[in-house]
Amino acid sequence: MANRREFIQAGLAVTTAASVAGAAAEAATTTAAPPYRIHKVIYDERFAEPVRFAKAAESLGLQTHAISGDMTALWYHELDGLWREKAVAIAGMTRHGPMFCLELLARDRGMRLVYQAEHQIAEAEVRHTVSGPLANLRRSAGLTQSGAAWPELMAGLVADTPVEPALSGAVGVVTRTEAAGAAEEPLFTWVIGPPSQA
Amino acid sequence: MALPPGVTAKTFTDATRLFKEAVGKAWVFTTKADVDLYRDAYSVLRGEPDERVASAAVAPASVEEVQKVVRIANEHRIPIYPISTGRNLGYGGSAPVLSGSVVLDLKRMNKVLDVNERNATCLVEPGVSYFDLYRHIQDRGLKLWVDVPDPGWGSPIGNSLDHGGGYTMPHFRNHFDSHCGMEVVLPDGELLRTGMGALPGAKTWQDYKFGIGPVIDGLFSQSNFGVVTKMGFWLMPQPDAYLTGSLTAPNYEDLIPLIDILTYLENSGVCNGMPGLGSPLFNAGAIARDPELAAIRRKPGGGTQAELEAYARGKGIPFWSAQLKFYGPEKAIRELWNYSKEKFSAIKGVQFQDGPLLKLPLTAEQIQSKLVHRTEGGEFGLPEFGIPSLEMFSIGARSPANPEPRWGHAWFSPIIPRTGEAILEANRVFADAARELGMPYDGFSMPTTYWARSFIFIFGFPVTNNPKENAKMRGYFRQIVKIGAEHGWGEYRTIPAMYDEVLNTYSFNNHALGRFHETLKDAIDPNGIISAGRYGIWPKHLRKTRA
Numbered sequence: 001m002a003n004r005r006e007f008i009q010a011g012l013a014v015t016t017a018a019s020v021a022g023a024a025a026e027a028a029t030t031t032a033a034p035p036y037r038i039h040k041v042i043y044d045e046r047f048a049e050p051v052r053f054a055k056a057a058e059s060l061g062l063q064t065h066a067i068s069g070d071m072t073a074l075w076y077h078e079l080d081g082l083w084r085e086k087a088v089a090i091a092g093m094t095r096h097g098p099m100f101c102l103e104l105l106a107r108d109r110g111m112r113l114v115y116q117a118e119h120q121i122a123e124a125e126v127r128h129t130v131s132g133p134l135a136n137l138r139r140s141a142g143l144t145q146s147g148a149a150w151p152e153l154m155a156g157l158v159a160d161t162p163v164e165p166a167l168s169g170a171v172g173v174v175t176r177t178e179a180a181g182a183a184e185e186p187l188f189t190w191v192i193g194p195p196s197q198a
Numbered sequence: 199m200a201l202p203p204g205v206t207a208k209t210f211t212d213a214t215r216l217f218k219e220a221v222g223k224a225w226v227f228t229t230k231a232d233v234d235l236y237r238d239a240y241s242v243l244r245g246e247p248d249e250r251v252a253s254a255a256v257a258p259a260s261v262e263e264v265q266k267v268v269r270i271a272n273e274h275r276i277p278i279y280p281i282s283t284g285r286n287l288g289y290g291g292s293a294p295v296l297s298g299s300v301v302l303d304l305k306r307m308n309k310v311l312d313v314n315e316r317n318a319t320c321l322v323e324p325g326v327s328y329f330d331l332y333r334h335i336q337d338r339g340l341k342l343w344v345d346v347p348d349p350g351w352g353s354p355i356g357n358s359l360d361h362g363g364g365y366t367m368p369h370f371r372n373h374f375d376s377h378c379g380m381e382v383v384l385p386d387g388e389l390l391r392t393g394m395g396a397l398p399g400a401k402t403w404q405d406y407k408f409g410i411g412p413v414i415d416g417l418f419s420q421s422n423f424g425v426v427t428k429m430g431f432w433l434m435p436q437p438d439a440y441l442t443g444s445l446t447a448p449n450y451e452d453l454i455p456l457i458d459i460l461t462y463l464e465n466s467g468v469c470n471g472m473p474g475l476g477s478p479l480f481n482a483g484a485i486a487r488d489p490e491l492a493a494i495r496r497k498p499g500g501g502t503q504a505e506l507e508a509y510a511r512g513k514g515i516p517f518w519s520a521q522l523k524f525y526g527p528e529k530a531i532r533e534l535w536n537y538s539k540e541k542f543s544a545i546k547g548v549q550f551q552d553g554p555l556l557k558l559p560l561t562a563e564q565i566q567s568k569l570v571h572r573t574e575g576g577e578f579g580l581p582e583f584g585i586p587s588l589e590m591f592s593i594g595a596r597s598p599a600n601p602e603p604r605w606g607h608a609w610f611s612p613i614i615p616r617t618g619e620a621i622l623e624a625n626r627v628f629a630d631a632a633r634e635l636g637m638p639y640d641g642f643s644m645p646t647t648y649w650a651r652s653f654i655f656i657f658g659f660p661v662t663n664n665p666k667e668n669a670k671m672r673g674y675f676r677q678i679v680k681i682g683a684e685h686g687w688g689e690y691r692t693i694p695a696m697y698d699e700v701l702n703t704y705s706f707n708n709h710a711l712g713r714f715h716e717t718l719k720d721a722i723d724p725n726g727i728i729s730a731g732r733y734g735i736w737p738k739h740l741r742k743t744r745a
Contacts, residue, residue, distance in 0.1 A: 068574065068592075070587075070589040070591075070592045097592045097593075100239075101588045104239075108305060
């Protein structure tokens with residue numbers, strides 16, 4: 001099993017500058033284990049990065065759902081009923097609160113947070129802290145080269161999250177961007193789904 | 199994995215096997231990945247050796263299975279820790295008080311057993327959440343409201359047993375007060391029903407609270423004398439309309455008559471919604487925006503009355519505000535607001551603003567609209583309409599005192615008298631204490647008005663992912679608990695890490711209350727298997743180590 005240094009070094013070998021659409025498509029590479037079938041991608045429409053993430057997800061054929069921070073209606077009117085019938089995976093880019101709520105609610109139906117990336121947006125860089133299956137961690141290394149297209153890369157990544165056990169621990173990756181102002185709170189990209197039985 | 203204290207690996211394995219026979223293999227959780235899910239998401243001991251963690255979890259589906267599990271636990275001396283939905287964030291969550299306990303997860307017992315629209319009552323199991331009960335009522339078109347806490351993902355049984363509160367009328371806001379009848383599995387596995395439930399075939403179990411003889415229901419709240427498997431509640435008949443009105447009072451001393459008048463109106467039943475109290479002058483935003491005000495507030499005592507009044511006069515900012523709320527028929531509540539205005543007019547310079555009146559029930563469009571979402575600048579919040587919500591998790595709670603709110607908080611929540619004097623005194627005392635201790639503190643706090651006859655003075659201590667910071671925070675918390683008690687203000691609810699400290703402040707007559715709890719514990723649960731340590735009630739075999 002690769003350690004943290006090995007897969008970061010593998011990521012640094014990625015030299016291709018990604019276009020907006022290309023970043024998403026590039027990240028959506030096939031892996032050994034089958035990927036989660038993502039029922040819906042949830043995004044917080046108040047922030048630019050999740051909006052771009054959602055657009056990229058849609059270009060990959062995924063259904064999206066906008067929230068303005070509050071996930072209550074989505075869960076109450078759709079996910080609660082759906083999850084009582086079957087455990088379907090969802091993904092998203094939101095602040096911590098919606099992810100936290102959906103994770104805990106999904107646990108009641110046997111699901112888990114299977115992938116998480118925290119994005120601390122600073123003045124001229126984004127610091128990502130990533131945890132999840134090895135394949136996702138490897139592809140997260142592409143964030144070092146993604147520049148401003150990192151939300152699009154994340155869309156490709158969640159679209160192809162394999163049903164694999166997560167590595168323990170988390171890894172940090174930094175994206176250099178143009179100066180655009182620091183965000184008050186970090187954003188999170190996440191996948192919630194039935195845990196791997198491996 | 200942490201074994202229960204005093205339990206050998208063999209005994210634990212034997213008990214786990216028997217748990218599996220009792221509830222089914224799929225419902226006994228012993229892997230680290232599964233047991234970790236019961237960690238307290240807001241633990242003040244996160245990542246430290248003393249963090250309270252379970253050894254396993256068992257999820258029964260019926261009362262009979264609960265009885266089997268309890269008997270097995272008793273026979274093998276395995277401490278168990280019942281939880282309902284495990285969402286008591288800010289007050290302990292789903293983690294046991296005694297590390298190594300087996301969590302008894304009651305989420306699978308999730309039936310709404312009865313809802314009686316005619317007399318507005320219900321009977322539920324512990325795994326029923328507020329959302330579940332709300333959905334049950336809505337799906338059947340019943341004209342009933344549930345008083346919900348905020349956030350609303352907890353359970354009526356769990357919330358009421360921890361003395362939680364809500365947002366509608368006073369007799370429903372106190373969730374334990376609004377219960378009627380319970381069923382309990384005792385530590386020896388016996389099944390007990392309280393109130394009228396003790397009469398076989400009783401037709402009034404959810405109608406009359408007392409039954410005959412001593413009313414023992416309170417013994418099962420904030421305690422560890424049994425596992426509650428059913429509980430009845432009184433629900434609120436859906437009102438016709440909802441009206442709010444607000445007022446401001448200009449001067450520092452106006453707080454005293456303002457609270458007295460409000461208290462009279464509430465105790466008389468005139469104002470029957472949950473009032474809101476505020477301070478346009480002292481709110482954290484105002485202090486942060488104006489360096490002049492911030493400088494005054496940084497002084498010992500938070501500035502003199504003369505300094506604050508001079509500032510307020512100069513800026514034209516009133517000291518106090520209140521929002522009153524009324525449920526009932528439209529004509530009646532308009533008159534009740536008019537009457538309230540007459541009473542408040544005794545305060546010189548008071549100004550009023552009539553708020554909106556909403557016909558009830560709310561339409562689907564209104565429920566989706568910004569009107570009822572405070573995060574979007576709405577006038578109201580959904581809990582005021584008995585609608586559970588998770589909206590509060592989308593509110594940015596970030597502040598200089600709490601830079602990373604995602605790690606949670608621990609509530610410090612003493613009860614103070616229902617007077618303006620008490621509000622001013624509590625603020626002075628705790629602000630001074632915060633300054634002396636070097637604690638971050640965000641300015642003035644207005645109390646929460648859950649309860650009739652008293653206030654809760656509540657503020658949150660931020661939890662971080664830094665053990666050193668959390669240790670410092672726990673030190674502050676202990677000091678503040680002591681300072682509160684020295685002034686006659688006792689906590690109404692607290693986090694497991696502070697159970698012993700808080701119970702110790704209730705020390706009248708050489709801790710007679712604590713000693714009485716222990717007498718009951720020894721009689722009812724001599725092997726001390728249920729929720730050891732909850733609210734400072736320890737079984738005999740663990741008591742010496744807690745001294």
